[in-house]
Amino acid sequence: MSEWIAIGAMGVVAVGLPLVMMAMSAMLRPSVPEQGKSATYESGEVPTGTARVQFNIQYYMVALLFVVFDIETVLIFPWTVIYRSALEQGASLATILTPMLVFIGVLVVGLVWAWRNGAVKWVKSPQASRRKTERKDA
Amino acid sequence: MSATLQTTLPDTISGLLGLEGILGDVVGGLVGAFIIANIMLITTAIAGPWAKRKITAAFGDRIAVNRIGPFGLLVIIPDAVRLMSKELIVPEGVDRPAWDLAPMVIPFSALLGFAVIPMGSGIQLADPETGLAFAFAAASIASLGLVMSGYASNNKFSLIGALRAVAANIAYEIPLVITAASVVIFTGSLRMSEIVAVQAEPLLTIAGVSIPTWFAFVNPFAFVLFIIANLAEVGRNPFDIPEAPTEIVAGYQTEYSSIYFVLIYLGEFIHIFLGGAIAATLFLGGPAGPFLPGFVWFVIKIWAFFLFTQWARSAVPRLRVDQFLEVGWKGMLVLSFANLVLTAIIVGVIA
Numbered sequence: 001m002s003e004w005i006a007i008g009a010m011g012v013v014a015v016g017l018p019l020v021m022m023a024m025s026a027m028l029r030p031s032v033p034e035q036g037k038s039a040t041y042e043s044g045e046v047p048t049g050t051a052r053v054q055f056n057i058q059y060y061m062v063a064l065l066f067v068v069f070d071i072e073t074v075l076i077f078p079w080t081v082i083y084r085s086a087l088e089q090g091a092s093l094a095t096i097l098t099p100m101l102v103f104i105g106v107l108v109v110g111l112v113w114a115w116r117n118g119a120v121k122w123v124k125s126p127q128a129s130r131r132k133t134e135r136k137d138a
Numbered sequence: 139m140s141a142t143l144q145t146t147l148p149d150t151i152s153g154l155l156g157l158e159g160i161l162g163d164v165v166g167g168l169v170g171a172f173i174i175a176n177i178m179l180i181t182t183a184i185a186g187p188w189a190k191r192k193i194t195a196a197f198g199d200r201i202a203v204n205r206i207g208p209f210g211l212l213v214i215i216p217d218a219v220r221l222m223s224k225e226l227i228v229p230e231g232v233d234r235p236a237w238d239l240a241p242m243v244i245p246f247s248a249l250l251g252f253a254v255i256p257m258g259s260g261i262q263l264a265d266p267e268t269g270l271a272f273a274f275a276a277a278s279i280a281s282l283g284l285v286m287s288g289y290a291s292n293n294k295f296s297l298i299g300a301l302r303a304v305a306a307n308i309a310y311e312i313p314l315v316i317t318a319a320s321v322v323i324f325t326g327s328l329r330m331s332e333i334v335a336v337q338a339e340p341l342l343t344i345a346g347v348s349i350p351t352w353f354a355f356v357n358p359f360a361f362v363l364f365i366i367a368n369l370a371e372v373g374r375n376p377f378d379i380p381e382a383p384t385e386i387v388a389g390y391q392t393e394y395s396s397i398y399f400v401l402i403y404l405g406e407f408i409h410i411f412l413g414g415a416i417a418a419t420l421f422l423g424g425p426a427g428p429f430l431p432g433f434v435w436f437v438i439k440i441w442a443f444f445l446f447t448q449w450a451r452s453a454v455p456r457l458r459v460d461q462f463l464e465v466g467w468k469g470m471l472v473l474s475f476a477n478l479v480l481t482a483i484i485v486g487v488i489a
Binding site: 002003004005006007008009010011012013014015017018019021022024025026028029030031032037038039040041042043047050051052053055062063065066069070073076077080081082083084085087093096097100101104107108111115120 | 166167168223229230231241242250252253266293296298319322324400401463467475478479
């Protein structure tokens with residue numbers, strides 16, 4: 001219990017320190033409001049529209065894969081913790097290792113399937129490919 | 139393997155103050171957390187304005203800061219004042235609460251991770267049974283801050299930077315954690331102090347010098363995998379695509395100025411040191427080492443990792459974003475699973 005109080009204390013300090021630094025900065029810094037300053041940076045040009053745009057995330061399938069593998073790592077951890085002590089207490093290698101090999105095997109089959117379906121492939125947007133003019137023959 | 143539970147820093151402090159019960163826990167925890175946070179702030183203050191410049195300059199055969207104090211060390215003080223006294227420019231159309239919260243979330247996550255790191259000489263804030271999982275969980279909160287900063291900034295470069303940061307995190311988080319799991323097979327515990335204690339046992343003796351079972355020696359392959367995944371996790375070269383100055387200006391931190399920039403920068407540096415600390419705890423025997431006190435060895439190890447990131451920054455070109463994801467999903471993921479399965483089989487056959 002006391003260790004979680006200590007971690008909570010760390011959380012309090014980790015929020016407090018940035019706040020203190022912000023307060024110190026607020027006392028030190030000048031404020032010179034001018035127009036042009038507050039434009040967002042777009043290589044010196046006047047920004048075209050906002051940044052709340054539809055954006056082609058080529059790796060969104062990867063995010064779905066991540067959910068699967070992340071849950072899987074959570075399931076692997078308890079097994080790694082008991083693995084050695086279970087062996088020392090006389091459990092046979094087959095009973096303790098085989099289920100996890102099967103489990104990881106299923107996931108690897110899933111990864112291979114996703115791989116062959118192009119889930120981890122860099123998807124090029126058809127629009128960008130159409131506009132591309134150089135090296136068309138390649 | 140008996141659990142050698144050392145007294146943690148809060149216990150020592152509450153013992154010194156003569157406080158008991160919940161009050162002792164709270165006061166000891168707060169004072170201990172304050173001490174550890176300040177250790178990290180000082181480390182970062184040396185690393186950011188001074189060591190980073192000096193190291194980069196040394197690789198480029200330049201001199202860098204050398205005017206104030208020995209080796210220019212005192213440049214840290216004017217630099218800190220300079221950075222804090224910059225004007226805070228709030229760009230048009232930023233998403234206000236999120237934009238202000240992001241610079242707090244990033245250092246918060248990194249500092250929280252340090253709560254469970256054993257720094258040697260009895261400096262460890264907390265030692266929960268799930269320490270290793272907690273360290274990874276706390277370090278992962280940073281991605282949230284990066285997405286907040288990128289999406290709230292109303293800047294296209296920031297948006298791309300934030301999306302890349304998420305892609306980097308999800309691609310390399312799994313290899314990182316799975317490689318750590320292969321170490322847990324040896325230790326049989328997620329408790330940080332036990333992971334360190336297991337590594338104190340001698341592996342073999344060469345000419346009277348006993349070599350401890352640091353997992354970097356036991357399983358160098360896992361160590362290399364972990365360090366590479368770690369570089370990607372903290373977003374350093376060759377995996378610094380979330381910031382990629384030549385492609386997307388500064389990524390998610392493009393629109394931040396003044397103290398907000400300092401806080402994001404600070405969070406990133408503490409993250410590098412947290413990465414180094416987790417690597418040291420898992421693979422390099424934590425704060426263990428000959429002759430010098432534990433804390434000194436801990437500092438040496440995390441600085442070695444920092445030096446390595448700066449070395450990579452100066453020496454290795456950046457990957458392209460699609461190559462970066464390919465290395466993560468097709469290379470590191472497969473290798474880390476191979477490492478886990480092989481480690482389990484070898485440990486099983488030997489035991």
